[in-house]
Amino acid sequence: MKNSVGLEKCTRNPKKINIWCLLLYTSILSYGVSANKFVYLFEKFENTKIKIYSELLKGIPSIEKKEEFDFFNVYYTIDLKSFDSKDHVYTYENKGFIGFEVLNNFLNANISEYINGKIECSFELVYFLKLTSDISYLPYNVNKNQFKCLFLGLKYLRAIDNKNIVKLLGCTFLKICSNQNTTDLKKEEVKYEGLVSFINLTELDFYLRKNLISGFINILMIKHIFYEDNLILLGNNNLNFDAILFNEHIPYKNLLINDYEVFCTLENFLSNNYYLNTFKFLLVEIGIKSLIINNCLNSETISKKFYFFSQMAHIFKSIIISNFQESSEIIIYELSKGNDINIEYFTLINSIIESNYLFSFLKKQSLKGLIFNNVIMNVYLSCFENYMNSNDTLEYIDFKNMEMGVSWWINFSAISNILCVILDFDSFYLANNFIKECSNIGLKLDLCYLELWFAGLKIPLEFCNFLSHCKSLKTLKFFNCFLDKKIEPNLYHVLESMKGLETLFLQNIHFSDKFYEFLFQKKGIKMLQLKNSCFPREILRFEILNFHKSITHLILINIKISEHILIEIFKLKDLKVLSLKFCGIISIKNSISRNFIYKNIQRLNLSGSDINIFESNHILTKLDNLESLHLSYFQFHSCCLTKLSPMCNMRLKTLSYKGNSLYVNDLNRIKHLATIEKLNFYKCKFIETSFYKLGSECRFFNSLKKLNLGCVVLGAEDFHYLRNFKKLKYLQISFHAIHLVEIKFNLISLAKSRFTAKLFFKEIDSEELSEYFKEEGVEEVCKWSI
Secondary structure: OOOOOOOOOOOOOOOOOOOOEEEEEEEEEOOOOOOEEEEEEEEEEOOOEEEEEOOOOOOEEOOOOOOOEEEEEEEEEOOOOOOOHHHEEEEEEOOOOOOEHHHHHHHHOOOOOEEEEEEEEOOOHHHHHHHHHOHHHOOOOOOHHHHHHHHHHHHHOOEOOOHHHHHHHHHHHHHHHHOOOOOOOOOHHHHHHOOOOOOOOOOOOHHHHHHHHHHHHHHOOOEEEEEOOEEEEEEOOEOOOOHHHOOOOOOOEEEEEOOHHHHHHHHHHHOOHHHHHHHHHHHHHOOEEEEEEEOOOOHHHHHOOOHHHHHHHHHOOEEEEEOOOOOOHHHHHHHHHOOOOOOOEEEEEEEEEOOOHHHHHHHOOOOOEEEEEEEEEOOOHHHHHHHHHOOOOOOEEEEEOOOOOOOHHHHHHHHOOOOEEEEEOOOHHHHHHHHHHHHOOOOOOOOOEEEEEEEEEEOOOOHHHHHOOOOOOOEEEEEEEEEOOOOHHHHHHHHHHOOOOOEEEEEOEOOOHHHHHHHHHOOOOOEEEEEOOOOOOEEEOOOOOOOOOOOOEEEEEOEEEEHHHHHHHHOOOOOOEEEEEOOEEEOOOOOOOOOOOOOOOOEEEOOOOEOHHHHHOOHHHHOOOOOEEEOOOOEOOOOHHHHOOHHHHHOOOEEEOOOOEEOHHHHHHHOOOOOOOEEEOOOOEEOOOOHHHHOOOOOOOOOOOEEEEOOOOOOHHHHHHHHHOOOOOEEEEEEOHHHHHHHHHOOOOOOOOEEEEEEOOOOOOHHHHHHHHHHOOOOEEEEEEO
């Protein structure tokens, strides 16, 4: 259908410009085919309700060529003419079961109190609105058109994210799946492609796609949450998960199955083709291509058939197997039997390899990445070495704390196309052997990324021979090692030869001032991190100089610097991220001008630092572009948050103030931060004030997503106040026994939140606590005792 917009000229006052306006007009290709056109009239009364009147053309087929587009057009104008009340079919008010952004914006628009208009769409709008205000309108047998109508309405009216959408979708899925023999959805193409494969979900907002899969998982009675777009399936007795499992070097969103019982439950459901194909389709639609299986083996798995792998593994590009109680051979054996599995990344964490099944499986794959973390190989190391030496597709390896030799490294580095290497040695012996092997390499290596974790080893001079063959490096990181002045001249020449080096992390360095000057002046460096893990703090003493302007990220940890150097740091015009953690500033007598230049810094971390020279300079007042501010355990005078630049009100998204004291003046300043998404008050002391005294004028009620109030004394008013944060997803709080009694009279209702509760008194029944919050609409409660 050709896109068009019809605008009529109509004014209430000839002196005013025509205010005909298109609120929403979109046309997208849909899997379904619509040959109907529904037309509705509507009128707005003040800012409280919208009345919708019966269709002018009720589902009249188009006389044109069969339409293949879904559409939703809204036109409105001012007109004194009122509609006949007998045609009224629905009234929308902003307090229903599900709200809609398009309609709410119309209600809240700063225009005439009375206005009317017309809606043209390809689905039954009134049926949809009735369904989303009263779930009982959902029929016993849901057909394809009704299912499609539901999604078109959610899409075009832009449903406001809340737990009720998940409830509605869950009920819809439940009715479809419980009536497979009677619904018209039981067709071969639906049976094998999934329940929602005829709906084009690609244009849906991501939160709606997440709600869709949440509604589906709810009918499987599996607890789940989303963490940074990763889907985590949780067990009844295992509500915690390890975010470290999400590897930043693997470019895919993850499905984490965090419990063996959950794995079995999921397998039982997926034996049904309806569930299987729908689940696969939904995972693909939200971009999940990495599978993580954690804590999923015990004695019962010996008899398991692992239907899941034969039916699901082919949709994943990455598989991560972690924390097995026994050998991982059973799952690896099932994977090795698959013919259509084509993964790019494979990971084993805290596992044991007892046979050659692993390498038989890996040889079938064209892996880009191989990750072994705390893996014990009870097989001949020659099997591992043969695999590594015959592989020409690997680009990324990450081996941590592996009980293996290092002789494979020389041959592998000679034939491979490796670009990224991360090696972590848990013993001095392995680390020393690796360095000796590397020193014998005489070939040029095209590595781009090298990260090495040594077991407290002092890096010998010979290691520079290896680094001299890595001139293509863009990222170089050394951790848990010592670098001293003996290696300085060689390391200087090696780093100087790396013309493309952009990121450099060095730890426990004891170099001359001249070498530090070189690091800050090296051309091309964008991210520089210097960390001292030993006391006393390393002191940067070099003179004022022109740092290279390429630096955008500077991280100094446990280091003393002079005030002169700090001034030079702030003069870096491209500096976006500055972190001075546990640092000290040495004040210089007769200091030059303290008129620092802070303009472009977006992320500042001064946690644990002693920066007394800022007391008279009010550093925070000049940081106009801040998006993230960390002042945890900050050794600074009280009420420093009152110095925040007014520009932070509409830019600051993250504020961490752990372990500090909060005063009334601090809260009065914080409440104006309208864009705050993450707020961390862990172990904060509220001095003569309380959290709830942020008050009704707090501007981040609708933006805050993560809140940490762990180890903070809270009262009944504070718990009641939490109800104001409508989009809160993660909340950490600490309970005292008396609080549990208090909050029974101040009910909290936070949609789709994940609670972490620390119980200070074991006499509190943790199960009762979980049930209490679940009754109040909280999605998950994570808890532990101390």
